Amino acid sequence: MRVIVAGVGYRNLRDHSVGVTVADRLLDRRWASDVVVEDLSYNPIAVGQRLEDEPAGRRFTRAVVVGAVERGGRAPGAVTAYRWDGVLPSDEEIQRAVTEAVTGVIALDNTLVVTRHFGALPDDVVVIEVEPGVQEFGESFSEPVARVVDQVCELVVRLATDAEASARLPRAALGGMVSAPRAWSAG
Amino acid sequence: MCFKNLPIEFDAQGKPFLRAGVANPYGPSSAMPRGAPAQLTPDRIEDLLKRNGFIKDLDFDPVTRVAGALAFHTVVDFRARKVLEARSVATLFRGYEVIMVGRDPRDAIFITSRACGVCGGVHSVTSAMAIEMAIGCVPPPLGILIRNIALALEFLYDHPLHLHLLAGPDYSAAMVGPTNPSLLDRARSAPAPHAEIHGFRTIGELMEDLNPLSGKLYLEALHMTRVAREAYVLICGKYPHPQTIVPGGMSSTITLTVMNEMFIRLAQFFDYSKKLAAIWDDLTEFFYEANPAYQQVGARRANLIDTGIFDDPQAYDATYAGAAAWGERRWATPGVIVDGQLVTTDLHALNIGVEEFVEHSYYEEWSGNGQRQRFPTDPVGNPLSPYHPWNKVTKPRPQGQNWKEKYTWDTAPRWDRQSMEAGAYARLWNTAVARKLPQNPFIESTGTSLKLRLPKGALPELELEWKVPAVWNAFERNRARAYCTGFTALIALNNWLAAMERLKQGDTRTSTPFEIPQRGEQRGVGFWGAGRGYLTHHLTLDRGAVANYQILTPSTWNASPTDRWRQPGPYEEAVLNTPLLEETNDPEKFKGIDVLRAIRSFDPCMPCTTHIHSDAGVITREVNTCACGIDDEA
DSSP states (O other): EHHHHHHHEETTBBBGGHHHHHHHHHTTTTTTTEEEEEEEOOOHHHHHHHHTTTTTOOOSSSEEEEEEEEEEESOOOOOEEEEEEEOOOOOHHHHHHHHHHHOOOOOOOHHHHHHHHOOOSSSSEEEOOOOOOOOOOOOOOOOHHHHHHHHHHHHHHHHHHHHHHTTTTTTEOOOTTSSSTTSSEEE | OOOOOOEEETTTTTTTETTTOOOTTTTTTTOSSSSOOOOOHHHHHHHHHHHTTTEEEESSSOOOSBSSOOOEEEEETTTTTTTEEEEEEOSSSHHHHHHHTSSSHHHHHHHHGGOOSSSSSHHHHHHHHHHHHHTTTTOHHHHHHHHHHHHHHHHHHHHHHIIIIIGGGSSSSHHHHHHOOOHHHHHHHOTTTHHHHHOBHHHHHHHHHTTTTHHHHHHHHHHHHHHHHHHHHHHHHHSSSSSSEEEEEOOOOOOOOHHHEEEEEEHHHHHHHHHHHHHHHHHHHHHHHHGGGGGGGTTOOOOOOOOOSSSSTTTOOOOOOTHHHHTTTTTBBOOEEEEEEEEEEOHHEEEHTTOOOOBBBBOOOSOOTOOOOSSBOOOTTTTOTSSSSSTTTOBOOOOOOOOTTTTTTSOOOEEETTOOOOHHHHHHHHHHHHHHOOOOEEEESSEEEEEEEEEOOOOOEEEEEEEOOSSSHHHHHHHHHHHHHHHHHHHHHHHHHHHHHHHHHTTTOOOOOOOOOSSSSSEEEEEEETTTTEEEEEEEETEEEEEEEEEHHEEEEEEEEOOTTTTOHHHHHHHHTTOOSSSSOOTTTOHHHHHHHHHHHOOBBBBOOOEEETTTEEEEEEEOOSOOOOOOOO
């Protein structure tokens, strides 16, 4: 079992940097050899190619992906965790995702859709979303997001290292429990 | 005498001057574009819509498979199957001009890079060049050569991406089948003339593999973007926003190992270029033969502009005064083509002919009302328009969309008051006809064509010849872009060989130390290019800080709105000339594929930072859709 813990987001974009910050913080921790922590905040096509570069037999079997996603209907700072059901949108939407990927858009949904479509993602994908409060230049989080960052780091660690804990998460479509409140949430 | 509309003449020494006796030389009626097409007036269009049921609005919002945010409004006569009105709409504001004011100029290299998530590095270099010119700093030869190679590698990322991911699906079986079923039937039995190069026996097979997401050509293009990206990262550290571009060169350490690793990747584009040219030759000729009316899809006057790129280290001195000379020594010759004829290769003439207008754009005028024109001349005394980028001030004024008034965030750049288009093809065209190409074993400029001698790979050595086309349309744009891939790979090869020679001689210096002057005023301009063509950054420094910064991108030219003389922008003009060849009479089933082919052939790239405005037009916060969120609020 090899696990990749990945942050996705933009640097210096306040709450939208939460995925990057979590990855940065977790990089400083000591991990077992089967866990890799990376900032995957770049062109999702390149992310897919990076995942495919793992040698056969050492491909990642689980991904724990964290980032800020503005879904609406959640309070800023709300944390949602779920196992992605892996269901892809229509081909037209995937094409749109690829276009955005190669032209520079970085977003958690896009990264998941593109890497899944091209078969680069492991089957077992745990998604941890943080609802952002602000989207503007800057290094600091808004108060509601700042309050949950430590908690998100710990949650990521648990879900990356405890297979049973991640197995207990509900399977859900992208967005998790926004419309079907079954997934784990906090904040 | 390259100016036909602006009252600019040249003395016996070739020095431009304003014609005497013209009271307001840059006034709207002093210099009107002659012979240009004009949009119908909005009132006339409204009247036609009211009186004819077969005339309908057709909007493309957003236009998909383009970089960034573009919408397109048309009014279509479904009986005559033609477009009566075309309006290009950039739906987002690019605020870099506002962001840059007051900053240390070195920030521009990193901030303006974020204007594009595809080719940010081109902005970094253009910015570095503008600073170099302002402060008087010349990169060492190896720095210039590596900068050239880096640019080529960005294009080798960009061209396949556009050809087979963005534009290619328009010619795929998945698209041609539903829109023109008889054409797909014909394609399935049409032999592909260049099968021995690209491997597809019929045009139908080729169309199948252009299918998005699953087609072999689509997937191969994705792979080739990786090859180019890896090569770029070897010499620039990071893609698409390098951290190694500095005024005066590059901060990278270049070794023989780096060069060899990079070459392994570059060499893969020799065969790939042969294949691209063969594919787009076969596709283009098939469409023309099936229906000659396809030659009108995306057709417009061949009015092209390009600053030239890829400097000669022996010529480039980073001065504005020397620009006319070092520009003509570039591997891609600068130039302006008007109605298919090359009218100048002089960067000074090119620069002083540029103006930007905002009659139909969400900006306020910056000239007029007794305001003093900041710079009446360029740094060597040539006349400048009040609408020139060095005189322009960006004053955003968001408001409701109205075809009679303002409808886009794009401005209307014009050269000699004419609507010009930018693109990889302008590079080919200028270089082919100007015959100023440096001596080299791989590329030959014949005056009517470019001969490209691509080395042996898995495929044998092959000479491609791109010929100046007799018609200018969507197909020729794509075909030229395919040939431009080979042209670019060979320029990279020439520069790689020159750089290796430098390294062998022990010359490893890639940058020149510099200081930003803290006193006085300086001006600079970076004349460079994106994969999509023309790119300039005009910069004014005041006591060490940016006083004005103006970016003019290829898509600013191409997506520009109709101007004050009702002259449409290039997308608009191309769509107005496009016949609707789709095989349906039902407006409900109409996909507008011919219109989309016309627009996508330009490789649209709408710079992608959005700024949200309050009612007063003040930027209050931003949404970054590009690769990094480094922008500051204004």
